[in-house]
Amino acid sequence: MTMPVSEPIPVSNPAPLPRQCVILVGGLGTRLGERTRLTPKPLLDVAGKPFLDHLIGNLARFGFDRVLLLGGYRGEVLRDYCAEAATADGRSSRFGVALSCLIEDTPAGTGGALVQGADALDERFLLLNGDSFFDINLLDLTAPLDPGALARVALRRVTDAARYGSVRLEGERIRAFAERPEQAGAGLINGGIYWMDRRILGHIPAGPCSLERDVLPALAKRGELAGRCYGGAFIDIGIPEDLAHANELLGAWQRRPAAFLDRDGVVNLDHGYVHRQDHFDWVDGAVDAIKLLNDRGYYVFLITNQAGVAHGYYEEEAIHLLHGWMREELRRNGAHLDDIRYCPYHLDGTVERYRRISDWRKPEAGMLRDLMAHWPVDLAASFVIGDRETDMAAARAIGIPGHLFTGGNLLEHVRRILDEEPSANSVSRPAE
Structure with a gap:
């Protein structure tokens, strides 16, 4: 391909x-x-x-x-x-x-x-x-x-x-x-x-x-x-x-709300099986949106299906390298991701060890549940942002709101969500 x-x-x-x-x-x-x-x-x-x-x-x-x-x-x-x-x-x-x-x-x-x-x-x-x-x-x-x-x-x-x-x-x-x-x-x-x-x-x-x-x-x-x-x-x-x-x-x-962000189509433009730095374009406002969530005291998690591994387009190592680069770019701009989960499995994969059903693959909520098991998440004030119905289904599976992002500026989208989802645990908002 x-x-x-x-x-x-x-x-x-x-x-x-x-x-x-x-x-x-x-x-x-x-x-x-x-x-x-x-x-x-x-x-x-x-x-x-x-x-x-x-x-x-x-x-x-x-x-x-x-x-x-x-x-x-x-x-x-x-x-x-x-x-x-x-x-x-x-x-x-x-x-x-x-x-x-x-x-x-x-x-x-x-x-x-x-x-x-x-x-x-x-x-x-x-x-x-x-x-x-x-x-x-x-x-x-x-x-x-x-x-x-x-x-x-x-x-x-x-x-x-x-x-x-x-x-x-x-x-x-x-x-x-x-x-x-x-x-x-x-x-x-x-x-x-x-x-x-x-x-x-x-x-x-x-x-x-x-x-x-x-x-x-x-x-x-x-x-x-x-x-x-x-x-x-x-x-x-x-x-x-x-x-x-x-x-x-x-x-x-330390118990705080979480923003679970899909990757391709939300944080970066979805060019199809993005797995390299030279294939990656930030969505408008994405870096500032993540920083805003950091400033407001949210955990920020990335949750992404990576079926390209199962299809043999790239190795898992490529995912780690790209995510490492993303984290460095975010830190240069005062922002960070608290943790990342990805699912390399797909039932129709061509690589045998990745060809299977997984409850980590959205619309299932395995990635979200694993993050909640490792971090003290205030679930009542948390939410998912995704660009597909599978992201919304994963949000519903753990009982939190899902917000569909269909393009545009992610910072503006996040600001609207935060206005709708006031959190008692927005601990790190800068003083006025």
Whole structure:
């Protein structure tokens, strides 16, 4: 069979993709008392597993494949944590990321810890506080920095900024960090997530120092610090009350609605058995539609029949290569797919091992059910977008709405769906 060929899609943004995340895990956790006498605060049990598990698992969703822990207090416990998470080959971990740690010899503060880890840092890296959880689209924060900015901070508007101290933002430039006000009141706070240029190390004073007190305010004063506001779920576990609150809520926050997207005819133009990059054209608005769903806190899953494998037109490896390329292109534009399922089987196939009936092939719902078995999906607020009746039938089989896409702009189509399907779990919508 001869395949029509289109021109390759140009890379929309040549900036390096964000790959590395650094997590600060060196604090003493003194406000938690006896709880942290033997256990570093980020390893305390929250919702049935170490708090760090929640942070690293979330990073893996967004395609961060290397995580570096910068620790100090109870460093041997952190080393054990990394060792226990390692896979047999030592190159990955149970999270699917390469996990490592650097333990300081003497307390250096959050700024000093970064300097000590300088040789292990990428040109640009994501930085997290290991004692807070902020549910945002991390790839939106890691968009290329404007000229003159050395970092971008994720900000959160709260009803009471007295505990944290407030941030003054003008456009996307942070101008000042205020001390904690004496009286309670609403304001913007530092959400503890940063997209950093490695050049920031040249602005960290020698000796022990605090990133929050000694570095960021000076950058803000010089106009070298950007900020973006997000409305996602936020909590830190620094005091007993919030630790208890996180234990109650964190698991629930990870249960979220899903958008199940068909591929050919929805995400890309259906040229017939698409399986190569040079045969692939994005549907208008598809990348922005996926990013919108990411921003709104939906899981985004791709579900696609791939009978071309059964018919002998291409191997499964071609599917993996194309989907890998799609994921890279999405990440360049601040978007991501949480997971993918495909069905290579067809009853009329010419390749023996793929010639059979499968409950994964739409109109059956096997792919959707498998995703639901692996992800905490809020089914009541989920939906399918497809271009054929078989997609609608798969949606009906699990009791969720199916939305038929017949062409045009996918972003506009998704916006209409979201207006019709308000979700109580739209956790990551950017603040207005």
